[in-house]
Amino acid sequence: MTLDRALDFYNNYARYVGFDTRKKGSKKEKDVITWIYVVCSREGTKQRKNEQHEVKRKRSSIKCFCNAKVSWKFFMGVGYVILQSFVEEHNHEMVEERHKRFMKLNRNLDLVHQKFILDCANANIGPTLSFSLLKEVLGGLDYVGCTVLEVRNYRRDLRAYVEGADAQMLLNEMRRKKELCGAFTYEFEVNSKDRLTRLFWCDPTAKKNYHLYGDIISFDMTYSTNRYCMIFAPFTGKDNHGRPVTFAAGLLSKENADSFSWLFKQFVKCMGVAPKLIVTDQDLGMKVAIAEVLLSTRHRWCMWHIMNKVADKLPKNMLGSEELKKELNACVWSELIEPDAFEESWHAIMERYGLANNDWFSSMFASRKFWVPAFFRDFPMSSLIKTTSLSESQNSFFKSHIFCVLKYKFVKLIPENLHGWRWLKSQFVKPIHGGFCDDEEILSVVDEKKIAFKNLYALFFEIAQSIEGNIDQINAFTAIIEEGKKQLFGSVVLSSTEKRALIENFYGSQVPNIIEVHPPNVVSTKGSGSRRKSKKESAMKLAMKPGRKCGNCHVIGHHDSRNCKKVNEKTKQRQ
Structure with missing residues (x-):
């Protein structure tokens, strides 16, 4: 017997009885553990910190001077373990059977949990949903072996692994791709403290898509989903099937004309030709950059962004006007209205609701030629063909x-x-x-190792699903796997090395020893720090977006169809 097996035996005993354990001490000789001292988790009492130190968070304690303990000693010369001391009695009640799954001993993340959480993280699935999926895969809450807190903590450790090195790891990966394929393009800039501030990249497939479908591109700066709040700026468009395609992407720390100019210059340099038309929001810095770099490109504003601001620009007494919502949506989102008819309808709405002197609405009316409506008038497009003949x-x-x-x-x-x-x-x-x-x-070269691993996964799940209801076959299959594990790894106990290998495989590389480019500072974007909108404003903004038609009143917009005017009128008539 080894100390590891002795510790596993005692922990299994603790799980069965209903108490948690805590390693109290250990000794080493020549990097070999020769003594382990384990106590009940409720041993001792809560230590009180010096009053001078500020307590960040108050925590309740379960410690009650329990004396249950055990210790073993390992003799290296003869290779066996002796039990030095053992106190069985506890001075507290044991955990009930229905609550045992919440014990710390039953909430350890083994390699199965870690691999599953990493796969979910790769698919951008958060901790809560990862836990729900794990519960379904393993057959229920009692068989998960952890709580959502452990999943969150593991995701935290996953991020902490690359703390301070993620920018360098990203650039190393892009350098590797550039070495494999000369058509891959990336450019970056750092500040005086060697912190990443700007990044642009484009792969060969995206470059090819641009030369096929890049006559009209959309440049949207509304994404900030990374830990440093850098703005993710993709250049996108549509292919001949109407599906979205990506042409290139960038990350920026600042939303100003200089940053946009740098990004547009890298885009044109990469592609070799500027787009015919670019659709953006109404950012002034972006407008300046486009006029400076994209000289022959027509610039249009996205109407979705324009209408998204209507609720903020309307007078407060008009936020609840359903008629105004209805008329604005009918005027703006119509695909059939001609420019002259639009101007006439827009002007009538402004006069009818007293918005003609509103600066924002007046400027929108005056600059309507810069809008991109629900259909593109700048580039007449025939209807999509549904045949290849x-x-x-x-x-x-x-x-x-x-x-x-x-x-x-x-x-x-x-x-x-x-x-x-x-x-x-x-x-x-x-x-x-x-x-x-x-x-x-x-x-996109096929990785033979990944194909072999996929086949292994498929074989395992095929067998596991076919024997799910037969306990004898399950035990037999488990014995086969355990025997195979011994043949591959011997008696080596899986340790933190395997956990580190999983994380490195998740990121695709190790943390570099030399870091030349440091991560960016967390930036404050233009959209941060805005005031909290009222429920009426939020509802008004939602209603201005193109949405479904109400089944009762057939008005376009988001509202409760059960409480629409048509239903209320019918109810009154019946009464």
């Missing part, structure tokens, strides 16, 4: 009055310059001149 797709083009004219003129073959290849669902054959190299697929 050229002849069938040509017939569908006759919905446009231009092609009706061609039909009237007996033009049977549509000229190639009117095919609209950009929006065909067939393969896009536009010539690409982006300086691509032939090694762009290197980044």
Whole structure:
């Protein structure tokens, strides 16, 4: 017997009886533990700190001078363990059976828990949902072996592992990708203290997508989901199937014209050509940067961002006006209204509700030419084709009055310059001149180790599910796995080394010994620190967004259909 096995035996005994243990002391000789002293977790009493030290958090204590203890000694010369002392009696009640799962001994995260939590973190699943999934996988709350607190603490340790080194690890990974594929692009800047302030990156696939579908791009700065509150700035667009595609991305510590100019310069340098049109919010610094860098690019404002501000700009006495909401939504979000009709309708609404002298609404009306409405007027686009056949797709083009004219003129073959290849669902054959190299697929090379691991996973779950209801087969399969474990690892006990290996595999690299670029400071963005909005304002802002139609009154917007006016009127009529 070894000290580890002796400790496991006592802990299993404690789990069965219903008390927790705590290691009180140990001794080592030549890096070998020769003595272990274990007590009941309720041994002793709570230590009181010096009154001069400020107590951050008051905690209740369960310690009650319990004398239960055990100690072992290991003799290295002969290789055996003796029991030195053992006190069995406790001066407190044991934990009831229904509460044993909350004991500390039953709340340890083994490798199964750790691997599952890491997989969930890779999929951006938070601790609470990770715990719920773990509960379902293991068959219920009684079999999880931990609480959501342990899951949260492990995620905390996961972040703490790369504390101070994550920026360098990120740049090392990008440098590695650049070495594998010359078409991968990344640029960064640091401040005087070597802290990361700006980062831009683009892989070959994103670069190719831009040269295919980058005539119109969207630049949205509303993301700040990292621990340093840096602004995540993706350049996005739509492919010929109407699906979103990413062209490049950046991280910025500051939302000013200099930062935007730097990012746009890196984008144009990477792509070799500026976009024809860019859609952004109304950030003034961004407007300055676009005028400075994207000289030939038309700049339009996103209407969603504009309408998102309506609730903040309306007078307080009009926040609850359902009629105003209805008329604004009908005017702004219509796909059929023409520019002249829009201006007439908008002006009438402003006059009717006394908003004509409102500075914000007046400026929005005056600068409406900079909006991007629910459809793009700057670049007329034919409806998306739902066929890959050229002849069938040509017939569908006759919905446009231009092609009706061609039909009237007996033009049977549509000229190639009117095919609209950009929006065909067939393969896009536009010539690409982006300086691509032939090694762009290197980044997606199949990893044989991951395939073998996936096959192992599949085999395990296939067997586990097939024997789930047979206890004899479960025991037999467990014995086979344990025997295989001994053949692979011998009698080595899995330790913190395996935990470290799991975390390193999660991040894809080890923490570097030399750190040249330090993590950025936590920044304060323009959207932080804003006042808390009232319920009416929040409801008004939500109502201004394009949403579903009410099934009763058919008004576009978010509201309780059970309390809409139409239902109330019907109720009154019945009464």
